[in-house]
Each structure stands twice: as structure tokens, then as C-alpha cells.
Amino acid sequence: MILLTIVTLLKILSMKNFERADFDKHFDALGIKSKSNIVIHSRLLSFGLCKPATIVESILEKIGSSGTLAVPTYVFDLETPFDRNLSEPTRMGAVSIELWKNTGSIRSACPVHSHAAFGLSAQGLTKTKASSSFGLGTDFDFFY
Secondary structure: OHHHHHHHHHHHHOOOEOOHHHHHHHHHHOOOOOOOEEEOOOOHHHOOEOOHHHHHHHHHHHHHHHOEEEEEOOOOOOOOOOOOOOOOOOOOOHHHHHHHHHOOOEEOOOOOOOEEEEEOOHHHHHHOOOOOOOOOOOHHHHHO
């Protein structure tokens, strides 16, 4: 166990820093532009060392005020009552937490498969069904 931790630490220390300019270039290559509506989920370490705020800022600048960015904010704690304003996302990563906590985003009411969104169409998440994760009227239907 200790050997694995040391190997993992050494890999992380040897990673390249992924800066704002790197994300801007990456998102340009993906065709992300003004008025885009995007749902993302990421594993930040696959990029290298970076700050979650850097990704969120870069995408929000690309999509502008006419676009919408959404992230999963799933909660797998079935013992605690769900509160869209207080329930921490479970294993969804730093980008999801960054958008949910630090942008004034809107979060859907589904207690398991909730999403947070920021932008022009984000308000639509307040109209999705809380009683079901999939099907008509759910977050996934909204995104489709």
C-alpha cells in the first residue's frame, strides 16, 4: 500500500501543469464556442496538474452569456435527506463542486442524479422531475 502511494505521488509530481491557455486551446479544438450548451464530467488528473476553477472559467468564457454549462452533482448518500443547496455531490470531482459551489449555478431537484448548471438555459433544470432520474421530464430529457 505504501509503495503504491509513493508511486502515485511520484507520477503526480512529474505531471505537467495544465494552465488556462492549455484549456483554451483544448476547448477551441473541441469546437466549444459562444452559445454552446455543454454538459461535462472530467478526471482532472488526465490533463495534468490544474485548478478546477481554471476549467470552469475557460468554458464559461468560451460559451459566453448565451451558453449553458452543466455538470453532474449526483448524491449516493441515501440515508441523508437530499437538499439541493446543501447535499455535497458524491465522487463527481472537483469541476462539479466548483461549478455548483462557486458560480451561483442552479441545481436540479432529483435526489440521486441531480445536475448543476450556469448560463442562459440553467433555469430549465428547476422544471425537471425530482421523482425520477431517467425518462420524460428528467434532467436527461432536458439535456436532450
